[in-house]
Amino acid sequence: MSKVRVPRRRISYRDHGVVIEIAPDYQQLAEQADATIRRILADYPRAARLYERIVRDPRASACWDLSNYMAVYKLNYNDHGPVHARVATAAAMQMMQLLVRHEVPMDVVTSGAGELDDAFLVVMAAEMLHDIGNMVHRVGHIEYGVFLAAQLLSRWLPEIYPDPEQEQLIVGFILSCIASHDGSPPPLTVEASVVAIADGTDMTKGRGRAAFDLGKVDIHSVSALAVDAVEIRDGGDLPIEIAVYLSNSAGIFQVQEILARKVVVTPLKDRVRIVVCARPETPLVDQRIIQKVVFENGRFQVAQD
Numbered sequence: 460m461s462k463v464r465v466p467r468r469r470i471s472y473r474d475h476g477v478v479i480e481i482a483p484d485y486q487q488l489a490e491q492a493d494a495t496i497r498r499i500l501a502d503y504p505r506a507a508r509l510y511e512r513i514v515r516d517p518r519a520s521a522c523w524d525l526s527n528y529m530a531v532y533k534l535n536y537n538d539h540g541p542v543h544a545r546v547a548t549a550a551a552m553q554m555m556q557l558l559v560r561h562e563v564p565m566d567v568v569t570s571g572a573g574e575l576d577d578a579f580l581v582v583m584a585a586e587m588l589h590d591i592g593n594m595v596h597r598v599g600h601i602e603y604g605v606f607l608a609a610q611l612l613s614r615w616l617p618e619i620y621p622d623p624e625q626e627q628l629i630v631g632f633i634l635s636c637i638a639s640h641d642g643s644p645p646p647l648t649v650e651a652s653v654v655a656i657a658d659g660t661d662m663t664k665g666r667g668r669a670a671f672d673l674g675k676v677d678i679h680s681v682s683a684l685a686v687d688a689v690e691i692r693d694g695g696d697l698p699i700e701i702a703v704y705l706s707n708s709a710g711i712f713q714v715q716e717i718l719a720r721k722v723v724v725t726p727l728k729d730r731v732r733i734v735v736c737a738r739p740e741t742p743l744v745d746q747r748i749i750q751k752v753v754f755e756n757g758r759f760q761v762a763q764d
Contacts (some may be wrong), residue, residue, distance in 0.1 A: 487650060544589075550689075570628075
């Protein structure tokens, strides 16, 4: 049970007969993400062991809870706590699976620092911890996060890596991912690229990564509420395709400003495609500006199909 209380309320946006509600609780979403993470990590014992250690550590929970207090309650931002950590990590694990399927080499393996299990461990740990610096302040949260994560990792990793040299190498990879998860500085490794892009995929209704004032109607709030769902799938000719489904054309702002911005600065920029679609079952109360666009080769273009 968390000692930190984050006051929440159900919020409804109403305009011209359209009602969009933001749920105060995302527990079901967190549970689904947790199940996805555990299913994928079942093939990677070291990564699975560390995941179990992280989610059971009260210090990690304290970091997530206080980060949420600062972001949600003090700044009126969207979720930056344990739910976001799990949702983004589930997305990252799905992306890693697709990259492995397409035989994309991991830097942890290429460098000699570890095996595929260790590459999954690096991505999982970095994604779970990437936002904990918000417990100090939103400004500088990346730098704070690197410092705080290093402290936590020093508690967990020695029991997984008895070789101190390999332990330090793994720490370096994880901290590199956290340091570049916002795309500035740009990620240098495949693992860091996955962490940055997966972070940007957590943008479903009310959870857009572009922070917005809950009492203000502007492009940030409208676009954040316009993303219905995000799906990560095999792109066929590319390892990863990210499908973003919108209820309103304004959602393209979230995709452009958050997700696409991260993709283009990573080593995976030529291996990821973003497909943005307006849901056909959505009532046409919004005058469609776009029906379907594709982000590939560094730019958006209207889909021909």
